[in-house]
Amino acid sequence: MIAIICDWGGDLSIGPGGDIAVAPIQTEIQQRLVRRLLTSAGDYIWHTVYGAGLGNYVGETYSPNLIDGTILSQLQFESLISVSPPPSVQVSQSLVGAFSTTSVTVQYQVVGTFTGTSTVLGLTS
DSSP states (O other): OOOBOBOTTSOBOBOTTSSBOBOOHHHHHHHHHHHHHHSOTTOSTTOTTOOOOGGGGTTSOOOHHHHHHHHHHHHTTOTTBOSSSOOEEEEEEEEETTEEEEEEEEEEEBTTOSOEEEEEEEEEO
């Protein structure tokens, strides 16, 4: 399936021939992961188990194991992410004054490739 380039909160991109730009596989997967991880479960009415709802953790007690488990459970539904080696998730928290920032790095390998890639997300609460 061909995916178009559409950055979160942005417009469609124009390709070199003046048509709509097509996303390379790494960009397509990153776009799919960000969409899946930020969509709340149940918000996509045709697929009620779609979405990790990471935005729901803003303002909640820091729970790296819960965040890690939620992300890994959603990654198993992405057919373009290799199961061997398995994806990994690193969750960390930093405090700045009265606010904390939770950073999440998801590392995975694309099916059919030999290079790993990662997606970085930040949640501020």
